[in-house]
Amino acid sequence: MTVVGDVAxxxxxxxxxxxxxxxxxxxxxxxxxPRRAVRWVRTRAEQVAQQLAVPSGTGALDWLGDQVAFGRAVYGLMAGNPVTLTVVDAEGCAYALVARPGGGTVGAHGTGTPQGREAAWLAA
Incomplete structure (x- = not known):
């Protein structure tokens, strides 16, 4: 887990x-x-599932509606375990959604650790 001062x-x-x-x-x-990180994954997973018209009964949609699984994911993340969800489309593209401890850098478009409460980036 990456810690900034005494904050994860x-x-x-x-x-x-x-x-x-x-x-x-x-x-x-x-x-x-950690709750915000898992909520971000959950929100994006819902958007990906809708955009790809993922059929009912798949792992992605089942996880979205499961509050117990959400709580386990938050506590697992706090314990240092990554949360991962992968959705594969008809062309074989794998949409990998991941929440994990650490955040020293935030990808090609990000700026580093959070300023205030959080920092976000979007690909151009």
């Missing part, structure tokens, strides 16, 4: 891994709140 830092991001070609960073957040 968490990072959440969405990266698309294409079957051919480089990966694409779709943005993320660096925050002092």
């Amino acid at each position: 830092v968490y990072r959440a991001e969405l990266v698309v891994h294409r079957p051919s070609g480089p990966s694409i960073d779709l943005g993320g957040v660096v925050t002092y709140s």
